[in-house]
Amino acid sequence: ETTTGGNALKFYASVRLDIRRIGAIKSGDEVIGNETRVKVVKNKVAPPFRNAEFEIIYGEGVSREGELVDLGVTHELLQKAGSWYSYEGDRVGQGKDNVKTFLKDHPEVADALESRIREKTLGASSARSGGHKIVDEIEDDI
Template sequence: MLISQPDNGEQALEIAENLIRSGAIDIIVIDSVAALVPRSEIEGEMGDSKMGLQARLMSQALRKLTATIGRTGCCCIFINQLREKIGVMFGNPETTTGGNALKFYASIRLDIRKSGTAIKDKDGNTIGNPVKVKVVKNKLAPPFRVATFDIIFGEGISKTGEIIDLGVETNIIGKSGSWFSYENTKIAQGREAAKQFMADNPELAKDIELKIMEKYKPAEGSHSENDADE
């Protein structure tokens, strides 16, 4: 893994372009668009008017990056931040930084937000957050789909949480009130306790995971039938 902390936006995007062009990088993450400050803004004085510099920088950079990404197959992820438009009375006042170029060039755009109260361990320490993700743009698959899951600090997406949620959704895991059960045997009371039970019993968790994957597996022959119709 390579980590770079450039001095300004131009330098950051030049480094990204060189890495992508090399073909040696599969994924590059730019965190964040809001921090891509143009060189002239950094070298200028506080209070100087620098309207549109960042948007111009992003537009120029993305025109160059798009073709290079297409040739190398590198996945380029831009993390952005939300701002509120001034004086908006109707509609959504939220917008992203860096102008409109990234919105147009991106193949997929995800709106990621905290969706509930923080997740705490048995000692009351905050260990993660529940997250809701909406696909606001997708050139590769149907857009506007929504996913909810837990992000645990230092771990990432909680796999045990996914097993519990999808297990209940597919009726592989039973849920009655706050109790969870598997094959008519109660396993835990409360979602966090059920997650801990899965973590403590990895073989059972793997067995449930395989059953969930079998439920979501496409029916045999469905692709061949569709191909024949075409």
């Protein structure tokens, strides 16, 4: 696709994102959000041409629970067998929506899963318990 407004915007911008709606999230017949795909078209400050998919819930923002489910399955912290999801050997729900509801109702499980995902992706030093060390050091310097 072409960018409107001539060529100046293409060259002047440091970061350009292509944001597309790829599906609707429904609760019954009511649409409560969108599944969204973002493609980095141009990036002068980081590697370009990356893709991301996430859920945006109206009135809430990016779905934290949806991200936890997706990342948990990707990093094999949540086991998926058919439509059933299990965490640490316990079945937490059938279908992604039920697992998201479970994580919303049990924030301690969601926090533990998030900590394990952070440890696995960012390393042990970036776990939730120590994730604010840099901010604290900067505030001490100010």
